[in-house]
Amino acid sequence: MDTPAPVPAPSSSTAGLLNGKTVLVTGASRGIGRAIAIRCSAAGANVAMIARTQEPHPRLPGTIHTAAAEAEAAGGQVLPIVADIRDDKAIAGAVQQTVERFGGIDIVVNNAGSVHLATGEDISMQRYDHMQAINARAPFLLAKSALPYLRASAGAGRNPHILTLSPPINLNPSLISPGVAYAVSKYGVSVATIGLAHEFRPYGIAVNSLWPRTKIDTAAVRNLLGGEEAVAASRTAHICADAALLLVTSPASTYTGQLLFDEDVLAANGITDLDRYRVVPGSGPLADDLFVDA
Numbered sequence: 001m002d003t004p005a006p007v008p009a010p011s012s013s014t015a016g017l018l019n020g021k022t023v024l025v026t027g028a029s030r031g032i033g034r035a036i037a038i039r040c041s042a043a044g045a046n047v048a049m050i051a052r053t054q055e056p057h058p059r060l061p062g063t064i065h066t067a068a069a070e071a072e073a074a075g076g077q078v079l080p081i082v083a084d085i086r087d088d089k090a091i092a093g094a095v096q097q098t099v100e101r102f103g104g105i106d107i108v109v110n111n112a113g114s115v116h117l118a119t120g121e122d123i124s125m126q127r128y129d130h131m132q133a134i135n136a137r138a139p140f141l142l143a144k145s146a147l148p149y150l151r152a153s154a155g156a157g158r159n160p161h162i163l164t165l166s167p168p169i170n171l172n173p174s175l176i177s178p179g180v181a182y183a184v185s186k187y188g189v190s191v192a193t194i195g196l197a198h199e200f201r202p203y204g205i206a207v208n209s210l211w212p213r214t215k216i217d218t219a220a221v222r223n224l225l226g227g228e229e230a231v232a233a234s235r236t237a238h239i240c241a242d243a244a245l246l247l248v249t250s251p252a253s254t255y256t257g258q259l260l261f262d263e264d265v266l267a268a269n270g271i272t273d274l275d276r277y278r279v280v281p282g283s284g285p286l287a288d289d290l291f292v293d294a
Helices: 031-042 064-073 088-102 125-155 180-203 219-223 227-232 238-248 262-268
Strands: 022-026 046-051 078-082 107-110 161-165 206-211 259-261
Touching: 022 031, 022 088, 022 125, 031 046, 031 064, 031 107, 031 238, 046 064, 046 088, 064 078, 078 088, 088 125, 107 125, 107 238, 125 161, 125 180, 161 180, 161 238, 180 206, 180 259, 206 238, 206 262, 238 262, 259 262
Parallel strands: 022 046, 022 107, 046 078, 107 161, 161 206, 206 259
Antiparallel strands: none
């Protein structure tokens, strides 16, 4: 089992950006979710971290408890929550625990995901339903469940955000198939981002989506999408964490309804030297992520 890479310390320009804010992150035990939780904690936030992994897995590094310890060491107050995001009562309970511990919710990050790339002919409906429940339904459910607290955050001038890991919508058939079921789930939540941004704009709540332009060194890439060769052509999850921090600190009243690539968010903020994010510095070309035109 590989050990998760440490998340770099924040620069002086990001320290304190989220002081006093409360961030709720799903899929936070590893990968991009873990990196975002640690980055938000380092920026001063209270962080509630939701995941299902309580015990070490032979192929998947980290648990909710190890990730929470890392996030707390970064500087913020952390609440680890073991929950199945497909379960309505579990989500309601996670929201309530977060509010009871920290007094409210200012930022929701929908990171948890399920990947299974199979053709429409081959995929089982059980697997199809599993992906829809995690990738599309759960972010919508969490947005609804957290809405009263996000509205209160907006009323207090606290700049609330919902951020979901989902791609810009590209209808090139070669990007959608094989993997139609996965595409339906991820594009579905991107559509929800656009619609909820329109609905929540009057409340002062931003709703945006973020997606990596290149493959990211995650368990999915290591185990399902190419192994060590793909990892060598990937970036670390820190690029998504840095882009996420920029997004959730942008003005909620105006910067909303966007489906964005991590590279573009960084470039818009003057960060164009991305070599620091490569897993293997100086290696060959980076691999495009799913739903990205070559």
